[in-house]
Amino acid sequence: MKLRTLVWREIFERKNQLGTSFLAILLGISVIVSIKNITYYSEKAVARELDALGANILILPKSASLQDYYSADLQQEVFPEEYVGRLTNSDLQGLDNLSPKLSMPVEVNGKQFTLTGILPKNEFQAKVAWQGAGIFARPEGCGTVVAVPGQAAEPTKETLSRKRVIETIGEAEILLGTDMATSLNVAEGDSVSLLGTSFTITAVLPQTGTIDDSRAFAHLHTVQRLAGQDSLLNAIEVVGCCNAISGGLVQKINKLLPDAKVVTISQIVDTQIKTNRMMSRLSLLFLVIIVLVGGASIANYMFANVFERRREIGTLMALGAGSGVVLRLFLLKALVLGVAGGLAGYVIGTIIAVVLGPRIAGVPVLPMPVLLLWAFGIGIAILLAASYFPARRAARLDPVSALQEV
Amino acid sequence: MLKMHSVTKSYNHRGKRVLALDDVTMEITPGDFVSIVGPSGSGKSTFLLMLGGMLRPAEGKVFVDGESLYDLNPEKRAALRKEKIGFVFQTFNLIPYLTALENVQIPLLLAGIDGDEQRAKAASLLERLGLGDRLDHKPSELSVGQQQRVALARMLANDPAVVLADEPTGNLDPDTGLAILTFFEEIHREGRTIVMVTHDHGAASRAARTLKLFEGKIVDG
Numbered sequence: 001m002k003l004r005t006l007v008w009r010e011i012f013e014r015k016n017q018l019g020t021s022f023l024a025i026l027l028g029i030s031v032i033v034s035i036k037n038i039t040y041y042s043e044k045a046v047a048r049e050l051d052a053l054g055a056n057i058l059i060l061p062k063s064a065s066l067q068d069y070y071s072a073d074l075q076q077e078v079f080p081e082e083y084v085g086r087l088t089n090s091d092l093q094g095l096d097n098l099s100p101k102l103s104m105p106v107e108v109n110g111k112q113f114t115l116t117g118i119l120p121k122n123e124f125q126a127k128v129a130w131q132g133a134g135i136f137a138r139p140e141g142c143g144t145v146v147a148v149p150g151q152a153a154e155p156t157k158e159t160l161s162r163k164r165v166i167e168t169i170g171e172a173e174i175l176l177g178t179d180m181a182t183s184l185n186v187a188e189g190d191s192v193s194l195l196g197t198s199f200t201i202t203a204v205l206p207q208t209g210t211i212d213d214s215r216a217f218a219h220l221h222t223v224q225r226l227a228g229q230d231s232l233l234n235a236i237e238v239v240g241c242c243n244a245i246s247g248g249l250v251q252k253i254n255k256l257l258p259d260a261k262v263v264t265i266s267q268i269v270d271t272q273i274k275t276n277r278m279m280s281r282l283s284l285l286f287l288v289i290i291v292l293v294g295g296a297s298i299a300n301y302m303f304a305n306v307f308e309r310r311r312e313i314g315t316l317m318a319l320g321a322g323s324g325v326v327l328r329l330f331l332l333k334a335l336v337l338g339v340a341g342g343l344a345g346y347v348i349g350t351i352i353a354v355v356l357g358p359r360i361a362g363v364p365v366l367p368m369p370v371l372l373l374w375a376f377g378i379g380i381a382i383l384l385a386a387s388y389f390p391a392r393r394a395a396r397l398d399p400v401s402a403l404q405e406v
Numbered sequence: 407m408l409k410m411h412s413v414t415k416s417y418n419h420r421g422k423r424v425l426a427l428d429d430v431t432m433e434i435t436p437g438d439f440v441s442i443v444g445p446s447g448s449g450k451s452t453f454l455l456m457l458g459g460m461l462r463p464a465e466g467k468v469f470v471d472g473e474s475l476y477d478l479n480p481e482k483r484a485a486l487r488k489e490k491i492g493f494v495f496q497t498f499n500l501i502p503y504l505t506a507l508e509n510v511q512i513p514l515l516l517a518g519i520d521g522d523e524q525r526a527k528a529a530s531l532l533e534r535l536g537l538g539d540r541l542d543h544k545p546s547e548l549s550v551g552q553q554q555r556v557a558l559a560r561m562l563a564n565d566p567a568v569v570l571a572d573e574p575t576g577n578l579d580p581d582t583g584l585a586i587l588t589f590f591e592e593i594h595r596e597g598r599t600i601v602m603v604t605h606d607h608g609a610a611s612r613a614a615r616t617l618k619l620f621e622g623k624i625v626d627g
Binding site: 001002003005006009010012013311312314315316317318319320321322323324325399400 | 455458460461480481484485487488489493495499501502503504508511512513515516517521524525560564
């Protein structure tokens with residue numbers, strides 16, 4: 001027989017008295033586990049949605065005004081293309097796709113359009129100085145859409161309209177917005193002449209409802225040459241990881257590029273930040289409740305348990321148990337209950353999250369084994385803390401009064 | 407050797423001071439069988455608990471094998487109790503949620519003996535007391551006499567040199583009480599020192615020596 005046999009037998013002997021207090025801890029842990037589980041997948045889903053919205057940070061010349069996010073680059077102000085290099089060579093975390101742009105007005109068949117130069121991704125990768133900067137590496141915890149190996153890459157026009165980034169584009173190739181294509185009555189494969197240069201239309205972009213529908217996208221260096229603005233840009237669009245934005249990415253870019261203006265789609269990011277804060281506050285609130293209610297309930301049960309077991313404690317002392325043995329007996333019981341509460345709380349909380357998560361947060365929720373450590377930590381910490389003083393009282397009991405033999 | 411020197415102990419009961427032991431000095435030699443008799447409230451149980459290191463005297467000293475019991479810290483006193491002293495209680499004080507075998511294993515567990523040896527020794531002691539077929543019974547499934555025999559087996563588990571028994575036959579019918587006293591005589595013959603508190607003069611007469619307590623003083627013996 002070991003000390004734990006005594007603990008185990010006693011727990012089952014008086015399980016009814018233990019029930020209510022244990023239930024309080026169990027439910028508390030279950031709720032925390034389920035909130036944390038749902039929150040994690042909810043944050044991932046929101047982050048994925050943000051990524052789907054495309055670029056969420058815009059870097060503009062200092063003097064540029066921001067009336068409309070999608071037309072912010074249509075101003076005459078410029079800054080050096082070298083800013084892109086500064087960003088890629090920096091150690092900033094949470095930057096995903098960079099899209100440097102230069103725009104200029106063009107007239108075709110008497111109609112006004114915008115020609116936007118864009119640097120394709122493959123040219124970033126070709127620049128030795130920018131390699132290894134990890135600019136296109138997936139930021140950790142960002143939740144952005146990850147390319148699946150073996151799966152066909154997204155078509156160029158889809159990538160451009162959604163992410164405002166393009167994989168490849170030749171010097172004489174052009175992509176047209178849907179309104180522009182309709183207006184000029186041209187289709188994919190046709191040619192179009194802009195500023196005396198002939199381009200092959202490689203794609204007509206899907207309708208976006210923005211000013212992009214009246215744009216033509218060509219290679220950045222071609223547009224720079226046509227505009228006579230070598231190595232200059234109107235804007236850099238960035239997909240910033242939402243977590244990194246809430247962690248101060250905009251301020252860091254501002255510090256890196258003091259002569260530029262850095263703006264975000266603030267309301268979307270704010271929503272994400274508010275959701276995250278609300279969930280973490282909710283978790284904290286439950287943690288406080290479980291510590292206060294569950295802890296008080298367990299402490300109350302343990303004090304009653306010590307009182308009820310006075311004679312047993314006295315007998316153990318008469319048989320030679322020191323105060324250390326008695327203290328261990330009660331703390332071991334707390335440990336057993338903490339582990340049991342943590343395990344059961346994790347299982348119940350995970351079931352609640354998996355079943356109710358899709359209904360509450362509208363996202364699929366999967367079990368998170370890491371939360372088992374959380375559940376054990378909370379359960380054991382509360383049980384040990386709440387049981388310490390009752391256990392100490394037991395260890396300090398006067399064996400004579402405990403035996404009630406005098 | 408058990409020894410008390412000028413031991414005094416009093417309690418406060420409803421604001422009144424009750425003298426349980428009053429300047430008691432006595433010696434019990436190794437291998438002695440002593441019964442302590444006296445009316446209720448004469449200090450018998452106080453005397454026994456004090457000899458067992460469970461109750462500190464207000465004044466005076468208690469010695470076990472020359473060691474001043476209450477000059478030891480509580481942990482050392484518990485260790486000495488575990489090594490040398492066996493208690494028998496009037497109400498047996500068995501742990502209700504443990505089986506007979508497990509109850510007898512407790513002193514062995516506290517002595518740090520491993521599980522197999524605990525079980526073997528506890529089973530052998532219970533067989534000696536005629537409870538070989540009751541090893542897995544809980545106290546509530548045993549008769550009063552059987553419970554007291556489990557308590558005796560538990561008391562013997564650590565092979566104590568000194569046995570302190572508080573009214574060991576007080577809750578038993580005459581036949582069972584007689585069997586318990588016969589067992590005490592048997593373990594006395596093994597060389598153990600026995601100190602037995604009792605109301606029963608018949609039981610007291612089975613001891614080699616009787617000490618009579620009255621109002622906290624030894625008045626005879």
